[in-house]
Amino acid sequence: MCGRFTLRIASASWCQMFLPEWAEDSSSPSTQAVLDNTRPRYNIAPTQSIACVNRVDAGQPRQLFFARWGLLPSWADGLSIGNRMINARSETVDSKPSFKRAFASRRCLIPADGYFEWTKTAGGKQPYLIERPDHGVLAMAGLWEENKKLGSEDEPLVSCTILTTDANDTTGQIHNRMPVFLDFDTHDQWLDPGSRDVEALKSLLIPAPEDWLQATPVSKRVNSAKNDDPACIEPVAATGQLFD
Numbered sequence: 724m725c726g727r728f729t730l731r732i733a734s735a736s737w738c739q740m741f742l743p744e745w746a747e748d749s750s751s752p753s754t755q756a757v758l759d760n761t762r763p764r765y766n767i768a769p770t771q772s773i774a775c776v777n778r779v780d781a782g783q784p785r786q787l788f789f790a791r792w793g794l795l796p797s798w799a800d801g802l803s804i805g806n807r808m809i810n811a812r813s814e815t816v817d818s819k820p821s822f823k824r825a826f827a828s829r830r831c832l833i834p835a836d837g838y839f840e841w842t843k844t845a846g847g848k849q850p851y852l853i854e855r856p857d858h859g860v861l862a863m864a865g866l867w868e869e870n871k872k873l874g875s876e877d878e879p880l881v882s883c884t885i886l887t888t889d890a891n892d893t894t895g896q897i898h899n900r901m902p903v904f905l906d907f908d909t910h911d912q913w914l915d916p917g918s919r920d921v922e923a924l925k926s927l928l929i930p931a932p933e934d935w936l937q938a939t940p941v942s943k944r945v946n947s948a949k950n951d952d953p954a955c956i957e958p959v960a961a962t963g964q965l966f967d
Contacts, residue, residue, distance in 0.1 A: 724810045725863070725885050725902040727768055727945065728838035729852070729956065734761035737834045737860045740907075741776045744784040765955040766839075768948035769793050769809045770802075775867060775883055777831040778914040785914065788867075790831075794884035795870045796821055802873065805882055811866060813888045813903055813928035817921050822884070825866035826924075828916045832905065833863040833885060837956070839945055840898040840938075844961060850945050851897050851938045852956050861935075862910060864903040864928060891930040897938055904931045 730737070767773055772789045779786065793805030811822045837854035855861060864886040874880035886903040894901045905913055909927050912918060945955040 724887055724898070724900050725838050725840075726809060727766055727948075728835045728863075728902075729765055729854075730767065730774065730835055730860075731763045731765060731956075732836050732858075732860050733763075737836075738787070740860060741832060741834055741862070741910075742785050742787060764951060765953055766945050766948065766951045767792070769806060771948075773833060773883065775831045775833050775865060776914070777829070777867060778916060781915060781917045788881060790867055790881040790883040792884075793882060794821065794825065794866065794868055795873060795880060795882040796824070796868055797870055797872075799870055800872050808884050810887045810900075811884045813864075813886045813925065816866070816886060816928075817925065822866060825868050825884075827919070829867050830913050830916075830924075831865040831867045831883060832910060832914065833865040833883065834860055835863050835902075836860045838902060839941075840894070842897045846961075849961055850941050850943060852941045852945075853894055853897070853901075853936050853938045855935060856937050862905045862907070864905050864913060886928055888928055888930055891933055891936075893933050893936055894931075894938065901930060903928045904935065 769792050771792055773792050775788055775790050776785050792809055794808040795805045808821055816822045816826045837852050839850050839852055841848045841850050865883050867883045869879035869881055871879045887900045888903050890899050890901045913927060939958050940961040942954055942957045942959055944950050
């Protein structure tokens with residue numbers, strides 16, 4: 724699963740990757756407003772507002788929006804259900820009632836440059852930061868929903884979830900699941916709201932290549948969602964060997 728992640732890279736950098744239209748007009752007031760209000764994040768947790776990118780209509784530019792992490796389908800009448808839907812299994816996302824409508828036409832990218840997993844060691848549960856060796860930005864596959872019951876007709880509550888798949892060999896030593904990270908060349912296909920080929924879409928939801936990621940034991944300060952600062956990613960000596 725994925726229950727915490729980071730987005731430390733400067734917003735101007737990841738906006739250029741995820742929003743090519745913005746890169747051509749980076750001085751516009753709307754762009755600057757987003758950049759000014761998107762600070763580095765070191766410990767993003769469920770229920771918090773996170774940056775997402777979608778394309779509402781085919782042929783239209785991508786757009787940046789912010790959504791509550793933890794999917795709240797249109798029929799949900801309380802926030803608590805979102806706590807159980809921070810992740811969606813890619814294997815069943817097209818058939819589960821909670822996710823299938825969003826999978827059909829409300830897909831998004833969620834920028835991240837690392838995520839955390841905890842594993843049992845001889846010295847207790849140890850958090851690991853899993854990231855690219857070059858600390859670059861990644862695109863997690865996500866879904867989004869609007870809920871008018873929890874918002875309003877004019878301003879529905881927008882929420883999202885992160886898709887997961889089987890871990891690769893690198894991350895599987897820590898946890899058996901991992902977020903789906905989409906290759907840059909597949910972003911347009913994933914975001915296209917008119918794409919209805921379920922098998923083609925699901926073929927994108929695979930484990931990341933082995934050389935994409937590395938895992939580093941980090942401070943247990945990340946255990947508390949109240950902490951969101953550089954100390955959360957401070958490397959430490961592992962508290963013990965991983966259990967087989």
